[in-house]
Amino acid sequence: MKRLLVATLALLTVSVGAQAQTLRFGFNEDVDILDPTLSRGFTTRMIFGALCDKLIDITPDLKFVPQLATSWSWSDDNLSLIIKLRPNVVFHDGEPFNAEAVKYSIERHQSMQGSQRKAELGPLKSVEVVDDLTVRLNLASAFTPLVGYLSDRAGMMVSPKAARELGDKFTTAPVCAGPFKFRERVAQDRIVVDKFDKYWNKDNIHLDQVVFKTLPDATVRLANLRSGQLDLIERIAPIDVAGVKSDNRFAVEESTELGxxxxxxxxxxxxxxxxxxxxxxxxxxxxxxxxxxxxxxxxxxxxxxxxxxxxxxxxxxxxxxxxxxxxxxxxxxxxxxxxxxxxxxxxxxxxxxxxxxxxxxxxxxxxxxxxxxxxxxxxxxxxxxxxxxxxxxxxxxxxxxxxxxxxxxxxxxxxxxxxxxxxxxxxxxxxxxxxxxxxxxxxxxxxxxxxxxxxxxxxxxxxxxxxxxRKYFWGRKAEMKNFVAYPDGLVRFANLRMN
CATH class of the missing domain: 3.10.105.10 (Dipeptide-binding Protein; Domain 3)
Known part of the structure; x- marks a missing residue:
């Protein structure tokens, strides 16, 4: 069975093309739903790291930093969060990212059937468009965790046009404003995303494509890294960490999880x-x-x-x-x-x-x-x-x-x-x-x-x-540059290079 999985990856490499800047990333589990409003799975969050920028991001030491938002501040009574937005950002379908898009995405999180984000938004009462690049989130009561939730899936923005047109089919072709654009998904096998040439931070994205490969068996994932079929794997089994560290072809990155x-x-x-x-x-x-x-x-x-x-x-x-x-x-x-x-x-x-x-x-x-x-x-x-x-x-x-x-x-x-x-x-x-x-x-x-x-x-x-x-352990090829381990377990693709 393990030989068959290695062979499958070999065929996959041929099928997606031998691109110098294609990252082949081995996952511990299949994704659930490719919609940030509905998703529950940890692995799915990694896919969203490529597809869907958030309003706010974090640093490796858990400080909040801008992403699609450029700044944010609380009102004096802590009942409103005012967010300034990044200009000249577009979604993968070419639609503009603006305050109306933020209002749509957050209200979708609140109202969509089966939403996993509704409780994360707590006492959010309304989303007010102040101007094209400013929104105000109005609360019924003070809600300190809101900024933290906006640094995760509750802060991920989707294209209103695509979401309206696709409806419950949005998960088959998600449209966000991240560094990569969705290409294909083969259930329980792989997801492929391509570099988005209109991404707001495209000069710092050096990968042309990412292939996310589902391999639930940790031994099989590691075998594919060692054989050259994968460039990066997540969640190395702790028993294998020392062996990977002793092999100069690879490096191990680690971080203690938040959960x-x-x-x-x-x-x-x-x-x-x-x-x-x-x-x-x-x-x-x-x-x-x-x-x-x-x-x-x-x-x-x-x-x-x-x-x-x-x-x-x-x-x-x-x-x-x-x-x-x-x-x-x-x-x-x-x-x-x-x-x-x-x-x-x-x-x-x-x-x-x-x-x-x-x-x-x-x-x-x-x-x-x-x-x-x-x-x-x-x-x-x-x-x-x-x-x-x-x-x-x-x-x-x-x-x-x-x-x-x-x-x-x-x-x-x-x-x-x-x-x-x-x-x-x-x-x-x-x-x-x-x-x-x-x-x-x-x-x-x-x-x-x-x-x-x-x-x-x-x-x-x-x-x-x-x-x-747990601790998270990532295994990567030694020549990969600028990989940074984050305590949320997610990969940031900005500045990541294959060599």
């Missing part, structure tokens, strides 16, 4: 919520007590990842130190199961088929068996797995979240009542109140206190299990 990795439970989404994990928080507590996070991290990464029990890493300033990582306690886990009358719960854990998520599921399966759990692993292709969770067709789901610059992006959408990523349908009004308080507060101490209140409830109710925080 968290763990398991989401189905608490209230349909019939699957009636299983053991959904009906009793004591069973979820027993499940967590049967896990040794230090052992998990050692097995998965040779200790390079960080154990965790919250939506931010222990090194983060907003981590609640009063609620430390629980130690494994199989005896207590068994006692809790006995109390519930279910000493041997049988549960199904849905996991995408990527090597690392399957490995995580298998380690969890082995550890929890000691307490009496019988975990059945259902490995499913990534896009299909996401669709299952949207329909409530799961008991537990392995979830690897890449993280956001503002901690709000790591927790609100997963636990607020009716939030789009709250696939388990957890709902606690006290949690909502604390999360809203953190969103309104501008002072770090007030936000810290609000998140601590939320954590005290969430970590008791256990709608999810936070397990660890």
């Amino acid at each position: 968290w990795n763990g398991i989401l439970y189905n608490i209230g989404a349909g019939d699957k919520a009636k299983g053991p994990m959904g009906v009793d928080p004591r069973i979820r507590e027993a499940f967590e007590l049967s896990i040794d996070r230090d052992g998990l991290v050692q097995a998965m990464s040779k200790g390079q990842y960080t154990p965790g029990n919250q939506w931010i890493a222990p090194s983060n300033a907003f981590y609640v130190k009063d609620i430390p990582i629980p130690k494994r306690d199989v005896t207590r886990a068994k006692a809790l199961l006995a109390e519930t009358g279910q000493p041997h719960p049988v549960v199904t854990l849905v996991t995408p088929t990527q090597t690392e998520t399957v490995q995580f599921a298998q380690i969890i399966q082995a550890m929890t068996r000691d307490a009496g759990f019988d975990v059945k692993i259902q490995a499913t292709e990534f896009a299909t797995a996401l669709d299952m969770t949207q329909k409530g067709d799961f008991e537990m789901f392995t979830y690897f979240w890449s993280g956001r610059t503002d901690p709000d992006g790591n927790i609100y959408n997963f636990t607020a009542c009716n939030a789009p990523l709250n696939i388990g349908k957890y709902c606690n009004p006290d949690v909502d109140a604390a999360l809203q308080a953190a969103r309104r507060a501008s002072e770090p101490q007030a936000r810290r206190e609000a998140w601590a209140r939320a954590a005290s409830i969430i970590l008791k109710d256990r709608p999810m299990l936070f397990a660890f925080h």
Whole structure:
């Protein structure tokens, strides 16, 4: 099978042409929906990094910097964000980027059926066109995380003309204002984008084409890098990092992620919520007590990842130190199961088929068996797995979240009542109140206190299990120049050269 995949890539190289500045980029998973309003997948965000510029970007040290916006400022009452826009920008279809386009894109995020961005825009009340290059975002209440969300998919702008004309077919031919223009997609295989010759920053784009290749098996991805079929791969398996570093043909780049990795439970989404994990928080507590996070991290990464029990890493300033990582306690886990009358719960854990998520599921399966759990692993292709969770067709789901610059992006959408990523349908009004308080507060101490209140409830109710925080490892050809690792895990293509 691995030989066949290498052969496929060899054929692909011929089919797209042997261009000196074609970047062949190996991905860990297939993309979900090529529409920034609807997308959930981490890998899809990488595609958008090529296709769709944002209003605001970040630096490697998490400072906000201009992209399609040139500046932004809050009103005195913090209820309006005034954004100045970059002039002389056009979308891939030649339509002008201006304040009307911003208004359209943001209102689309708010109103489109199935939008994953609506909750990210929080209390946004209206988008006002001040002039051709100025917009004002008016809020019903203060919302500190807004700038952070505009540095991600909520800040990605689409062509109003293309979006209107294509409707629900927009995902088949997305039109944005990024450095590359969409060419083709072959599901579960590849996406190809070509340099956009009217890009506002085209002088700093040195690649003619990028071929994004889906290869969920980390061993296969690495084999294709070593054989010359790929120039860059993401998420090298930690066990392979030392070997790649020792080969002078390649370089390894790394960055600690902003997010968290763990398991989401189905608490209230349909019939699957009636299983053991959904009906009793004591069973979820027993499940967590049967896990040794230090052992998990050692097995998965040779200790390079960080154990965790919250939506931010222990090194983060907003981590609640009063609620430390629980130690494994199989005896207590068994006692809790006995109390519930279910000493041997049988549960199904849905996991995408990527090597690392399957490995995580298998380690969890082995550890929890000691307490009496019988975990059945259902490995499913990534896009299909996401669709299952949207329909409530799961008991537990392995979830690897890449993280956001503002901690709000790591927790609100997963636990607020009716939030789009709250696939388990957890709902606690006290949690909502604390999360809203953190969103309104501008002072770090007030936000810290609000998140601590939320954590005290969430970590008791256990709608999810936070397990660890990863490092990203990219492998690239040594001759590649100007690659910079970002903590959001996304590649910036400006100034990137093949040699």
